[in-house]
Amino acid sequence: SQQGEEDPQALSIQEGENATMNCSYKTSINNLQWYRQNSGRGLVHLILIRSNEREKHSGRLRVTLDTSKKSSSLLITASRAADTASYFCATDWGGSEKLVFGKGTKLTVNP
Amino acid sequence: GAGVSQTPSNKVTEKGKYVELRCDPISGHTALYWYRQSLGQGPEFLIYFQGTGAADDSGLPNDRFFAVRPEGSVSTLKIQRTERGDSAVYLCASSPTTGTQPQHFGDGTRLSIL
Numbered sequence: 142s143q144q145g146e147e148d149p150q151a152l153s154i155q156e157g158e159n160a161t162m163n164c165s166y167k168t169s170i171n172n173l174q175w176y177r178q179n180s181g182r183g184l185v186h187l188i189l190i191r192s193n194e195r196e197k198h199s200g201r202l203r204v205t206l207d208t209s210k211k212s213s214s215l216l217i218t219a220s221r222a223a224d225t226a227s228y229f230c231a232t233d234w235g236g237s238e239k240l241v242f243g244k245g246t247k248l249t250v251n252p
Numbered sequence: 253g254a255g256v257s258q259t260p261s262n263k264v265t266e267k268g269k270y271v272e273l274r275c276d277p278i279s280g281h282t283a284l285y286w287y288r289q290s291l292g293q294g295p296e297f298l299i300y301f302q303g304t305g306a307a308d309d310s311g312l313p314n315d316r317f318f319a320v321r322p323e324g325s326v327s328t329l330k331i332q333r334t335e336r337g338d339s340a341v342y343l344c345a346s347s348p349t350t351g352t353q354p355q356h357f358g359d360g361t362r363l364s365i366l
Binding site: 174176181182183184185186189229231237238239240241242243244245 | 310345
């Protein structure tokens with residue numbers, strides 16, 4: 142069964158706008174990761190945030206983590222058409238080695 | 253190559269047949285993971301290896317599924333007596349060691365059971 146739930150399931154925005162995706166999970170975690178997947182391709186790691194961190198930045202990406210609410214958000218600023226992809230959050234289920242993914246948010250950035 | 257390589261990229265076979273899916277991880281990566289992704293879903297964990305041994309196979313759906321990594325590098329996922337419900341994209345990932353770190357994914361094998 143899947144641990145995380147992303148919302149929205151789909152998001153369509155214009156180039157230059159910001160995109161925010163949310164993820165909720167169920168069990169305790171050591172870390173949470175965000176991945177991106179282009180159609181027909183494998184997943185690409187974007188950012189990892191540990192359970193003792195509240196916010197992390199990488200380029201145009203900003204990730205927050207609220208362990209009390211068991212939720213995380215991914216913000217992509219100044220979006221580009223090339224950001225069009227599906228975005229997944231993944232957690233280590235109770236600190237285990239395997240990643241447990243949500244169903245993803247499909248982001249479309251219109252030029 | 254620089255990334256995780258999976259072959260074949262596509263596999264179409266008939267129900268009841270046996271299939272093997274191959275994963276060639278990034279050189280030097282000791283941890284290797286298999287996931288299955290159905291349409292519109294996130295990847296679901298199947299099994300992971302640390303070196304040659306399967307450290308966690310709790311995600312394998314039933315005994316028709318088996319995976320090996322005999323020399324601690326290339327891994328093969330084997331599916332016996334395939335069923336139409338096995339149709340999915342099978343993804344492989346590797347990481348330098350186990351523990352809290354990013355996993356590097358291949359592009360997957362799209363398996364279609366007719």
